[in-house]
Amino acid sequence: MFVDTRYRSTEPEIMDDFKLEGEILRDALDKIASINRLLGGNKVTLEGIKYLLSAQPKSAVIRITDIGCGNGDMLRTLADYAKKESLNFILTGIDANNFTIEHARSLSAGYTDISYQCADILKEPDAIEQTDILLCTLTLHHFNNLEIISLLQSFKLKARLGFVINDLQRSAIAYYLFLALCFVFGLNEMSRKDGLISILRGFKRADLISYSEQSALKLYYIKWKWAFRYQWILKQHERKN
Known part of the structure; x- marks a missing residue:
């Protein structure tokens, strides 16, 4: 039976339980990060950050x-990039699951430029402090359409330079390819189920355009990227000549 991707799924993921903890969750988090890195996901986000920083002086202190x-894999990637390029990044990670935050902290022990905060941004929007760039990688699909509009409004107010969203394309091809990846990477049952639901909760280009229009976003860009994901960038300020 061919999977129907016409509309976003409303089925919850196991990982949406913010009280979830333990080895199964740790394994799922690490496998997600590994697969995302292998398929070029971190590169997609980094490209967006470079674009937003293109008009900024190299000496500027940039909060992300x-x-x-x-x-915390994306943040560690950024910290390594900043060190290599002699950039000044102050990096903050926010997640609603305390176990996830503690795991990220343990993996980032050697990174003095990264801090973490446990907060449910829907219930605690003020947890997002003023920053230069907001990132949302493989996270937006966890929210329903109304929640996404609310988050975008908040992102506009909080991010001085803009935001970079990197999330899944809702695609039957992606769905069946992920089934193959489950076998190759030996994903646990939670990762397999959540991964398939994530794809069905992902987006078509028309969805992202609709969210942009409803949120009155002006200077935004949507690009399809391998592997079956969208890079969605809001730039708050035009580049000065």
């Missing part, structure tokens, strides 16, 4: 906040 940071 990652919403739904998971095990």
